[in-house]
Amino acid sequence: MGRGELTDRAWAAIEPLLPPVSGGGRRWRDHRQVINAILWKLRTGAPWRDLPERYGPWKTAHERLRLWSKDGTWQKILDEVIVKDDSVGAVEWVISVDSSVVRAHQHAAGARKKGAAGEEIEALAVAGEGLGRSRGGLSTKIHLAVDGRGLPMRIILxxxxxxDNPQLIPLLDGIRVARSGPGRPRTRPGAVIADKAYSHPCTRHAMRARRIRFLCPERDDQTAHRKAQGSHGGRPPGFNTETYKQRNVVERCFNRLKQFRDLATRYAKHAAYYQAELVIAAIVLWLR
Structure with a gap:
């Protein structure tokens, strides 16, 4: 096992969730070797064609990334490792949310509009492949929800x-942790922690409607507006300073994700491939 490759424990957790190596056609190259090739690419940020020979042909690794992005294999693996942790009570249901802007390399532009693999890729292509112009130039924004330990629960590009605020509800809607036994998936966190970017009356109303405790500081302009209305402005939203300090776990998660150089700068043309790489990195964090 080389540096940054799958450990035996991680492989034991992933192997049962992968398609069989041999099917009706030609035998596939060993899954563990291919996944280690993808991890090397994520860790180094090097071009696919520079993949070391010990990992096999680079086209095989890239095609496996494409196929398993299309059929949802990566997300299935992430969901399963979260379920296993939740079944032993390890998942902490105090969710922290935030976003981070990632600079897109010039090679990330110019994706073809047709021929993309899968509905998710086509949907993101309509949205411009998750690329836009911000203060730093061509960039993508990662919206992230983590549990109380700082492990990724949901990622949106x-x-x-x-x-930031429009993506809060979609982030929470995407959290569905199945039970290890009978019962419906758990979808409602005990609390959600967010910074002032998510402070909006409609967001607070949505959190109250869902009976979710929402810890978010009120913006200064909102405070002034509420006080200007006098008794009609209502009471200030509840806010616990000590609990809010736990929000730093989402910042630490971004730091861990961006230790993968291929994620710290976006090189992938298709947003769905870049999101799949984020999911793979999230799986690694859960299995550490």
């Missing part, structure tokens, strides 16, 4: 100039 938008263009770099997109706002």
């Amino acid at each position: 938008t263009a770099g100039q997109a706002g």
